[in-house]
Amino acid sequence: MDNNYSMLFPCPPSSSYTIPTTGLMNNSQSSNAFLDLKPSNNNDGEDVKGDEGNVKKKGEKKAKKPKYAFQTRSQVDILDDGYRWRKYGQKAVKNNKFPRSYYRCTHQGCNVKKQVQRLTKDEGVVVTTYEGVHTHPIEKTTDNFEHILSQMQIYTPF
DNA sequence: CGCGTTTGACCGGCGC
DNA sequence: GCGCCGGTCAAACGCG
Numbered sequence: 001m002d003n004n005y006s007m008l009f010p011c012p013p014s015s016s017y018t019i020p021t022t023g024l025m026n027n028s029q030s031s032n033a034f035l036d037l038k039p040s041n042n043n044d045g046e047d048v049k050g051d052e053g054n055v056k057k058k059g060e061k062k063a064k065k066p067k068y069a070f071q072t073r074s075q076v077d078i079l080d081d082g083y084r085w086r087k088y089g090q091k092a093v094k095n096n097k098f099p100r101s102y103y104r105c106t107h108q109g110c111n112v113k114k115q116v117q118r119l120t121k122d123e124g125v126v127v128t129t130y131e132g133v134h135t136h137p138i139e140k141t142t143d144n145f146e147h148i149l150s151q152m153q154i155y156t157p158f
Numbered sequence: 159c160g161c162g163t164t165t166g167a168c169c170g171g172c173g174c
Numbered sequence: 175g176c177g178c179c180g181g182t183c184a185a186a187c188g189c190g
Contacts, residue, residue: 084162085162086161086162086163087162087163087164088163088182088183089164089165089181089182089183090163090164090165091179091180091181091182093180094179102181102182106161106162
């Protein structure tokens with residue numbers, strides 16, 4: 001029953017996740033901010049990035065999926081947030097020389113999707129977009145997650 | 159052996 | 175009506 005989840009962090013605890021901080025958020029609000037993320041209905045037309053012009057404009061029946069964008073500064077694009085993701089596609093995006101990776105939660109009933117994109121101007125910056133909410137507990141300790149959170153800048157699409 | 163990853167092709171929607 | 179773009183699924187392969 002107690003599954004032993006081993007660390008999936010492929011990088012040493014030394015320089016990888018160090019953020020030079022362009023204005024680090026208050027540590028007292030770091031982890032709490034994320035946990036406080038609620039499925040607030042975002043207005044249709046609301047976009048995390050309005051530089052591409054998302055064509056997903058529907059706003060009809062059913063509640064819309066909450067979308068959150070995170071900008072993380074990391075050398076690796078494989079940021080493990082505690083859940084298991086399965087890559088289901090990769091597509092190149094205009095305005096970005098780097099391709100965007102599409103991930104999906106491998107959990108049954110958990111149709112949470114995640115998109116990871118790297119900025120062309122700053123390859124050290126990785127933008128992760130979460131869509132949907134997890135309906136299951138994390139598969140591994142959150143300790144490291146909090147650690148990363150303290151180094152993440154949370155962007156609220158408000 | 160299992161599953162996670164990779165690449166290509168296909169489909170839908172929107173724009174013009 | 176056609177073209178273009180983005181997004182998703184599927185099959186195959188590799189690795190653990």
